[in-house]
Amino acid sequence: MAGLSAMEKKLAEFKCNTNEAIQLKLVRFPEDLEDDSTTFNPEYSHQVFGDDEVAFGYKGLKILLYYNAGNLSTLFRIKYTSKVNENFDCVEADDVESKIRKIIPPGFCTSTDDFVSLLEKEVNFKPFGTLLHTYSVHNEEAGEDITYQIYQADMTCPGFREYHERLQTFLMWFIETASFIDVDDERWNYFLVFEKYNKDGATLFATVGYMTVYNYYVYPDKTRPRVSQMLILPPFQGEGHGAQLFETVHRYYMSSPTVLDITAEDPSENYVKLRDFVLVKLCQDLPCFSPEKLMQGFSQEMVTEAQQKLKINKQHTRRVYEILRLRATDMGDPEQSRGYRLDVKKRLIGPYKKKQRELAKMRRCLRPEELTNQLNQIDLNMQHEQLEESFQQLVSDYRRVLERLAQA
Known part of the structure; x- marks a missing residue:
């Protein structure tokens, strides 16, 4: 046994955490290659290296995936200080290269x-498609305003298909349940964010992030665009690009008479925060969201106006209403605060009431001992606690949206 544990210890030295081993870079200047401050790591690598996110068989493993900032031409190299050999009782090192090759398109350096x-x-690289929006962000470090542009592209743009293949590899590292899309389906729309920067007197473009949207058909003559994937690359996160992209895409569809409303597929927590912020920003000036009307409760008028003018669906409109009503409510006033609490909890209790109805059905058709089992799962006190917890969580999320709105 002691022999085995010594062997196990030896083998353990050859395990590497792939989130640390993979080193990503967006390169503008040759000196970026040696500059550690431009390197970033994945948040996830389980889709490529399994749930443990471990590569076996190497010490000091480094998987370099460097991209030219604009065109995303790729450099792929593997470095390590040592590798297990055959003397190691028939243990083989993982084939790291073939795992990476499965997700990065051919043609890399x-x-x-x-x-x-x-x-x-890179000086010849220009953004694909149609320019939709230009905005600038003040950069403290550079002490100047930096210009960004958002474009809408599709697969008919020359070179875009190959570029998109390189761009989508980032999804695997930063979206937990990412998958590649079928680009031959013409109902996909692509929205891209680029930064304009100067190099030796020329204007160049760097890739910042993108969003893919699928246009579902709604009978008889409408579409319902559904956001599928959205990613702002890590070096650009926290600068407001997500909100700019979301709002630009929303406005793009708002102007189309055939669009019913806009939804999202399996949205992440961060995406929901972003959506709350942008939709509240768009809705706050609609007449139906005036403080007087907010205090009268959620209305059909809000649903209709938000859908017709801004292509927002009923569920999202309800959230917008709750956030704006919180802003209009004096939570220090017991009556106003109670009114708000009851209003939100009435919506939150919906799923519990549904469970209650299901139980009533069960009572009619289950044997007594089965029923006790079911009933034990739904204890009323627990419901009240959960409800209060959900309410508090929601209010703190809503306050964050309102703070961001106040700063905007």
């Missing part, structure tokens, strides 16, 4: 020199 020579061609 394996030599730094080739990659740097491609960097010189």
Whole structure:
């Protein structure tokens, strides 16, 4: 047994955490290659390396995936200080290269020199598609305003298909349940964010992030765009690009008479926060959301106006109403505060009431001992506690949206 544990210890030295081993970079200048501050790591690597996010068989493993900032031409290299050999009782090192090759498209460089020579061609790279929106963000570090642009593209743009193949590889590292989409389906729309920057007197473009949207058909003559994936690359996160992209895409569809409303597929917590912020910002000036009307409760008028003018569905309109009503409510006033609490809890209790109805049905058709089992799962006190907890969580989320709105 002691022999085995010594062997196990030895083998454990050859395990590497793949989230740390994978080093990503968006390169603008040759000196970025040696600059550690431009490196970032994945949040996830389980889709490529399994749930443990471990590569076995190497010490000091580094998986370099460097991209030219605009065109995303790729450098892929693997480095390590040592690798297990055959003397190790028939233990084989993981084939890291073939795992990475499955997600990055062919045509990448394996030599730094080739990659740097491609960097010189970045000056010819121009964004794909139609320009929808230009905005600027003040950069403290550079002490100046930096200009960004959002474009809408599709697969008919020359070179876009290959570019998109390189861009979507980032999804695997930053979206937990990411999957690649079928680009031959023409109902996909692509929205891209680029930064304009200067290099030796020329204007170049760097990729910041993107969003894919699928246009579902709604009988008889409408579509319901559904946001599928959205990613702002890590070096640009926290600068407000997500909100700019979301609002630009929303406005793009708002102007179309055939769009019914806009939804999202399996939205993450961060996406919901972003959506709350943008939709509240768009809705706050609609007449139906005036403080007097907010205090009278959620109305059909709000649903109709938000859908017709802003393509927002009923469920999202309800959230917007709750956030704006919180802003109009004096929570220090017992009566106003109670009114707000009851109003939100009435919506939150919906799923519990549904359970109650299901139980009533069960009572009619289950044997007594089965019923006690079911009943034990739904204890009323627990319901009240959960309800209060959900309410408090919601209010703190809503306050964050209102704070961000006040700063905007």
